[in-house]
Amino acid sequence: MTLEEKVGKTLDELGVSDAASVEALFNEVRARMLEELDSFKRLGGRTPVWKPDVSRPESSPYRPGTTPDNQGPTFQFPSTRLRVKWLGRKSGILSSIDEHWLKPAPKHLKPIVGRAFNRLRQEAAVEILGEAAVAEGQAPSTTAPDLTLPGYRRPLGSIHPVMRVQREIEDIFLGLGFSIETGPEIESVYYNFDALNIPESHPARDDFDTIYVDAQTVLRTHTSPVQMRAMEKYGAPLYIIAPGKCYRRDNPDSTHSPMFHQIEGLAIDTDITFADLKGTLDFFAKKFFGEKVRTSFHPSFFPFTEPSGEVAVSCFACDGQGCRVCKQSGWIELGGCGMVHSEVLRHGGIDPDRYSGWAFGLGTDRFTMIKYDIPDIQLFFQGDVRFLEQF
Numbered sequence: 001m002t003l004e005e006k007v008g009k010t011l012d013e014l015g016v017s018d019a020a021s022v023e024a025l026f027n028e029v030r031a032r033m034l035e036e037l038d039s040f041k042r043l044g045g046r047t048p049v050w051k052p053d054v055s056r057p058e059s060s061p062y063r064p065g066t067t068p069d070n071q072g073p074t075f076q077f078p079s080t081r082l083r084v085k086w087l088g089r090k091s092g093i094l095s096s097i098d099e100h101w102l103k104p105a106p107k108h109l110k111p112i113v114g115r116a117f118n119r120l121r122q123e124a125a126v127e128i129l130g131e132a133a134v135a136e137g138q139a140p141s142t143t144a145p146d147l148t149l150p151g152y153r154r155p156l157g158s159i160h161p162v163m164r165v166q167r168e169i170e171d172i173f174l175g176l177g178f179s180i181e182t183g184p185e186i187e188s189v190y191y192n193f194d195a196l197n198i199p200e201s202h203p204a205r206d207d208f209d210t211i212y213v214d215a216q217t218v219l220r221t222h223t224s225p226v227q228m229r230a231m232e233k234y235g236a237p238l239y240i241i242a243p244g245k246c247y248r249r250d251n252p253d254s255t256h257s258p259m260f261h262q263i264e265g266l267a268i269d270t271d272i273t274f275a276d277l278k279g280t281l282d283f284f285a286k287k288f289f290g291e292k293v294r295t296s297f298h299p300s301f302f303p304f305t306e307p308s309g310e311v312a313v314s315c316f317a318c319d320g321q322g323c324r325v326c327k328q329s330g331w332i333e334l335g336g337c338g339m340v341h342s343e344v345l346r347h348g349g350i351d352p353d354r355y356s357g358w359a360f361g362l363g364t365d366r367f368t369m370i371k372y373d374i375p376d377i378q379l380f381f382q383g384d385v386r387f388l389e390q391f
């Protein structure tokens with residue numbers, strides 16, 4: 001006979017008629033309760049279990065929303081099951097004992113059954129209710145909180161080093177009267193390539209290989225498409241910088257990342273010359289790296305500028321003597337630049353006979369690595385707090 005069956009019968013029916021057998025019977029119940037409590041603890045009382053809705057046979061615990069109240073299957077903590085089984089008012093084991101053993105007990109056994117029952121009830125309350133409170137995250141009510149414990153320390157976040165440098169660069173150009181413009185990272189092939197004078201067959205597309213979202217959409221390979229968007233939006237004259245993320249098919253190593261940051265600069269007005277570009281970048285480099293640095297420009301090629309150049313700055317660490325920072329060359333490359341190609345101005349709806357302009361693109365990650373002497377670009381994107389909390 002199972003315990004559940006036993007508690008449904010009277011003592012008389014069970015053939016229990018003296019104090020010793022009453023005690024033995026209660027010991028059996030008690031042992032069973034502790035056993036169940038023990039296996040509940042071993043199984044980890046915190047794991048919720050599905051309780052399928054049995055009132056509607058067609059409802060499935062795997063199909064939410066099939067219970068009559070349309071709330072899907074509920075889940076219970078095992079501690080709840082334990083509590084209902086032992087202490088439930090209607091059909092809990094203790095209620096059954098009260099109903100079938102205690103109440104109809106013969107007179108001479110009543111005090112003995114009553115005492116044994118009370119002991120069991122007290123023990124069940126402590127073991128099952130105390131345990132349930134812990135499992136469901138409430139401390140048992142007998143334990144007052146210890147007010148002498150220290151509070152939780154919630155560490156503050158900090159600005160990412162690349163964003164810190166981006167803001168610093170933005171501040172310098174804001175001071176020169178430029179405004180900040182942004183564009184989408186998921187960009188059309190037209191803005192990323194065609195409008196910038198890089199037609200489909202042009203080999204320069206190889207240098208800017210990237211992920212194609214579809215035939216007409218790419219993850220932008222540079223911030224230069226913002227040039228075109230700004231020209232269309234505002235026309236000339238125009239003085240903007242455009243910071244943001246870019247993507248290229250680069251294998252990650254200590255100086256390359258398939259996702260990186262650039263800052264684009266663009267100035268369009270009447271009578272803008274290469275001298276304005278040199279003057280602006282020289283001013284910027286002195287503000288960012290220190291008054292001592294000199295800039296140097298040498299020829300390069302970009303389809304969207306003509307003429308095109310690369311700008312370098314004398315090493316701020318060794319003043320051009322050659323050191324670890326500048327890899328012994330005395331110079332640090334900052335990025336590409338040039339006079340905006342007349343075709344590009346035309347694509348942007350600006351008359352190249354009336355206006356001219358310059359543009360540059362700087363690598364923000366590189367600036368940050370140089371500024372903080374960081375040896376590996378990957379450190380920026382790994383999210384390691386031990387690295388990030390140093391800034």
Ligand code: PHE
Nearest residue numbers: 222224336337338359360361
């Ligand atoms: N977009 C170029 C690059 O990513 C940089 C550049 C910008 C060059 C503007 C010239 C003018 O390499």
